[in-house]
Each structure stands twice: as structure tokens, then as C-alpha cells.
Amino acid sequence: MRGLPRTFWYLWVxxxxxxxxxxxxxxxALYLTRARHFSxxxxxxxxxxxxxxxxxxxPVGGYLADHLxxxxxxxxxxxxxxxxxxNLGLARSEWHIxxxxxxxxxxxxxxxxxxxxxxxxxxPPHDRTRAYGYLYWAVNLGFAGAAMLGGFMAERNFxxxxxxxxxxxxxxxxxxxxxxxxxxxxxxxAVRKRPDLRVPMRDRSFMIFVFAQxxxxxxxxxxxxTLPIDLRDHGIAPSTYGWLLAINGVxxxxxxPTAVSLVQRFDRxxxxxxxxxxxxxxxxxxxxxxxxxxxxxxxxxxxxxxxCYSPVAPAVVSDLxxxxxxxxxxxxxxxxxxxxxxFAPLLGSAVLGRFxxxxxxxxxxxxxxxxxxxxxxxxxxxxxxxxxxxRAE
Numbered sequence: 001m002r003g004l005p006r007t008f009w010y011l012w013v014x015x016x017x018x019x020x021x022x023x024x025x026x027x028x029a030l031y032l033t034r035a036r037h038f039s040x041x042x043x044x045x046x047x048x049x050x051x052x053x054x055x056x057x058x059p060v061g062g063y064l065a066d067h068l069x070x071x072x073x074x075x076x077x078x079x080x081x082x083x084x085x086x087n088l089g090l091a092r093s094e095w096h097i098x099x100x101x102x103x104x105x106x107x108x109x110x111x112x113x114x115x116x117x118x119x120x121x122x123x124p125p126h127d128r129t130r131a132y133g134y135l136y137w138a139v140n141l142g143f144a145g146a147a148m149l150g151g152f153m154a155e156r157n158f159x160x161x162x163x164x165x166x167x168x169x170x171x172x173x174x175x176x177x178x179x180x181x182x183x184x185x186x187x188x189x190a191v192r193k194r195p196d197l198r199v200p201m202r203d204r205s206f207m208i209f210v211f212a213q214x215x216x217x218x219x220x221x222x223x224x225x226t227l228p229i230d231l232r233d234h235g236i237a238p239s240t241y242g243w244l245l246a247i248n249g250v251x252x253x254x255x256x257p258t259a260v261s262l263v264q265r266f267d268r269x270x271x272x273x274x275x276x277x278x279x280x281x282x283x284x285x286x287x288x289x290x291x292x293x294x295x296x297x298x299x300x301x302x303x304x305x306x307x308c309y310s311p312v313a314p315a316v317v318s319d320l321x322x323x324x325x326x327x328x329x330x331x332x333x334x335x336x337x338x339x340x341x342x343f344a345p346l347l348g349s350a351v352l353g354r355f356x357x358x359x360x361x362x363x364x365x366x367x368x369x370x371x372x373x374x375x376x377x378x379x380x381x382x383x384x385x386x387x388x389x390x391r392a393e
Contacts, residue, residue, distance in 0.1 A: 004131055005122045007180055011115060012138045014175035019142025021168025023150035023161035024085060024104070025050065026245065029228050029345075030238050035158045036097065040229055044349030046101050047225050048342050053105025055338025058113065059197055060106075062331015065114035066324065070121070071182045073327075077111035078173030082166040084108065089162025108169075109338065113330035120318035120326045121183035128318050133260030133311030140252035143245075151242020185323050199325055200332045205381045206320045209272075210336045212374035213313055216276050217340030218347070219283050219364040220302070223248075225345035227286070230357045234290055244295055251303045252310075259307040268312055269379025273372045275308030280368025287361035316382055 024031075028050070032043040064073040084107040088100035116132075123131040153160040200206055228241050236244070263271045282302025289295050314333070321329035351360045 003127060004134070007122045007183065008119060008131055008135075010175055010179040011118060012135055014172040014180075015115075015135055016138040016142045017175065018168050018172035019139045020146055021164045021166075021171075022143060022146050023153065024088070024165045025108075026146070026224055027150050027154045027158075027161060027228075027238070027242075028101075029225055030154060030232070030241075031158050031161070032097075033229065033232075034238075038094075040349055040353055042094075043229075044225065044345040046098055047345040049098055049102040050105035051221075051338055051341025051344065053102045053107070053338070054109045054341045055335050057106045057109040058331045058334030058336075058338055059328075060331070061110040061334065062113040062117075062328040063197070064110075065117050065327025065331070066184070069182045069184050070114040070118045070327070071176060071180060073114040074111045074118075074176050074180070075173055077107060077114070078169050078176070080107035080110065082169045082173075085162050085166040085169065089159050089166075105338070105341070109334065112334050112337075113327045116314055116318065116330040117326040118180070118183050119314075120321070120330075121185060125319055128315040129264050129311045130260050132314040132318075133256055133263075136306075136310040137252060137256035137260075140249040140256070143249040143252075145246075145249075148242050148246050151239040154238050154242075196325070197328060197332070199322070200329045203320065205378065206317075206329065206332075208374055208378065209313075209316060209320075209382075210333055212272070212276070212371045213309075213333070214336040214340055215367050215371040215374075216279055216305075216309065217337055218344050219279055219368055220306075221340050221344030222283060222348045222360070222364060223302070226348035226352050226360060229349070230286070230352060230360075231295060233357075236292065236295070240292060244292070244299060247296055247299045248303045248306070251300065252306065255307055256311075260311050263308060263312055267379035268316060268382045269375050269377060271312050272309050272316075272378075273375040275305045275312075276368045276371035276375060278302065278305035278308065280365040280372075283368075284361050284365030286364075287358040319382070 028047055029043055032038040032046055033040065038046065061073060061077065064076070081104070084100065084104040088097065088104050091097040091100040119131050119135065120128065150161060153164070223245075228238075231241055231244070232238075279302050282298050282300075282305060285298045285301065286295065289298060314330075317329055317333045318326060348360060351363060
């Protein structure tokens with residue numbers, strides 16, 4: 001862990017605190033179907049609105065990160081996110097819940113391009129895979145505790161989830177306000193280069209990478225949308241679901257540092273392809289599950305996928321981006337996360353409701369195979385761009 005700058009470690013601490021309170025999205029499907037008595041299809045639609053807000057947050061957050069600065073964007077996002085969290089918790093009408101979910105999806109992810117761009121600003125290219133791996137480690141270190149605590153809170157009072165989530169978001173904002181300076185490379189330049197969303201959209205290598213990761217995200221997002229519903233239909237209680245999800249966090253906590261050192265040694269395209277393959281196998285095997293032990297095994301498999309792509313993917317984005325467009329590139333990549341979050345519950349709940357769980361999980365495997373074919377031959381392109389970026393800096 002040596003060699004990374006102090007600013008990075010403040011972001012690491014803030015991410016850990018924030019993730020310790022990440023309850024709402026994880027248990028949103030259960031909240032809507034259990035506390036608000038939504039149907040599976042209706043819950044899937046509302047969760048998709050969260051993804052739509054996430055999708056819109058990507059380009060907006062990226063533009064603000066490059067135009068206003070990283071620090072201001074993050075502080076604005078944390079303030080709006082905490083307020084949106086409480087708004088959703090207090091919402092009761094179907095219309096209010098839908099609009100509050102959309103707003104939370106937007107505000108809750110507005111900070112992400114600025115955070116990722118800050119890491120790229122302060123960490124040299126040869127250390128970025130390691131830095132993003134450690135940041136993802138912090139996220140899952142918090143998630144391991146959040147999943148277990150959230151399951152117990154959900155069984156007692158769902159409102160506790162919203163209060164705790166908002167509080168930890170504010171705490172992350174305090175860390176940034178007190179300890180994270182503005183890191184924009186052009187912060188001392190009188191006139192900055194204007195962010196241009198068209199540049200990453202015309203970057204062929206980048207957009208192929210983004211599309212492949214979108215496919216992986218479509219499958220991964222089932223873990224927070226259709227998976228808890230399918231487990232519930234197989235008699236798995238919310239508290240048990242929380243413990244199952246904690247396996248994901250615990251594995252990453254224990255294995256992420258070792259995984260980071262391993263994936264840095266291999267071709268990036270192959271690492272991303274392996275991650276996509278394991279993702280498909282893990283979710284595909286869910287179709288054969290009827291016991292807690294089997295579901296635990298499938299989570300182990302798709303957690304191994306995360307260990308592969310989680311440190312590599314954001315490093316690829318940072319290294320492909322021109323210096324003055326780091327936030328914009330991260331914003332476009334964040335759009336893929338948002339698109340995955342939007343379409344995953346819509347498609348997943350439709351397949352689950354009409355064709356059953358076997359068809360859903362088999363489709364997940366097929367989608368990930370497409371991502372494998374896109375990632376596998378692209379390692380040389382990523383390496384060439386990384387080398388060029390390193391020389392430029």
C-alpha cells in the first residue's frame with residue numbers, strides 16, 4: 001500500500017465510511033415489494049428509474065468535474081444525495097416514490113466521475129490499477145458490514161436504512177471538505193479547455209470497452225434487483241440474503257490486495273475477459289440453486305469476476321482519457337453503469353416474471369460471453385494507449 005498519495009487515502013477513508021451505510025439500493029427491491037406492496041414488475045420499473053438517474057448523472061457529473069472542479073462537484077453531490085435519500089424514505093405515494101428514486105439515482109452517483117478523476121489526477125499511470133483496486137476494496141470493506149446490518153434493519157424498520165445511508169453520505173462529504181484539495185490539472189490555468197462529450201463518443205477503443213462493460217453490468221445488476229426476489233421465492237429471508245451478500249464483501253476484503261498484485265501482471269484485455277466469463281458462470285449457475293449453500297457458491301464465483309475487473313476497468317478509463325477530459329471519460333463510463341442499472345431490472349424482472357428464473361440466469365451467461373469476445377482481443381490497444389499516456393505525463 002506504500003507509494004500512494006495522502007489525498008488518495010482520504011478518498012479511501014471517505015469511500016469506506018459511505019459504503020458502510022449503503023443500505024437503500026441493496027434492499028430497495030425488498031423495500032418496494034414488502035413495505036410498499038409493489039408487484040415484482042412495478043418494483044422493477046421503479047428500480048429502473050434509479051438506473052435512469054444514474055445514467056443521467058454520468059455526463060453531468062463528468063462535465064462538472066472538468067468544468068467546476070473535482071472537489072466542488074463531490075461536495076454538491078453529497079449534499080443533494082443525502083437530501084434525496086431522506087426524500088425517498090419519507091415518500092408514500094407511488095408517484096412520489098418513483099420520482100424520489102429517479103432523483104436519488106441521479107444525485108447519488110453525481111460524485112463518481114469526480115472521485116475517479118481525482119484518483120487519476122494524483123496517482124501516476126503505473127499505480128492506477130493498484131489505487132482503483134484499493135478503492136474498490138474500501139467500498140466492499142464497508143459493504144460487508146452494510147449487508148449484514150441492513151438485513152437486520154430491514155426486518156425491523158426500513159426507515160432506518162434511509163437515515164443511516166444519508167448520515168454516511170454526509171460523513172463522506174465532511175472528509176472531502178476537510179481533507180481533499182482541488183486536484184484538477186488545469187486549476188491554475190485562467191481558461192480551461194472546455195469539456196467535450198463528443199470526444200469519448202468518437203474514441204472507438206474506449207466505446208468498445210464501455211459497451212463490453214455495459215454487458216457485464218447488466219448481469220451484475222441482477223444481484224440487486226432480481227436476485228433478492230428470486231431468493232425470496234425460494235424461501236430465503238431478507239436477513240439471510242444480507243448474509244449471502246456479505247460473502248461478496250468479505251471475499252473482496254480478504255482477497256482484493258492479492259488480486260490487484262496479480263492482475264497487474266497480465267494483459268488487460270484477458271483480465272477483463274476472464275472477469276466477464278466468471279460473471280456469466282456465477283450468475284448462470286444460479287438457475288440450479290435451491291439452497292443457501294448453492295447460492296453462496298454462485299456468489300463466490302461472481303465475486304471472483306469482480307476481483308478481476310474492478311481494479312482494471314477504471315484504470316483503463318483513466319489511461320485512455322486525455323488529461324483535460326478525465327472527468328468526462330469517467331462520466332461516459334458511469335453512463336454505462338447507469339444504463340446497466342436502468343435496463344437490468346426492467347429486462348431481468350420481465351424475463352423472471354414471464355419465463356422463470358432458469359431463463360433469466362441462462363440469459364445472463366450468454367450476455368457475458370458476448371463481453372468476453374469483445375474484451376479478449378483488445379489488450380494490445382489498451383497497453384499502447386497506457387504507454388502513450390505515461391510518456392505524456
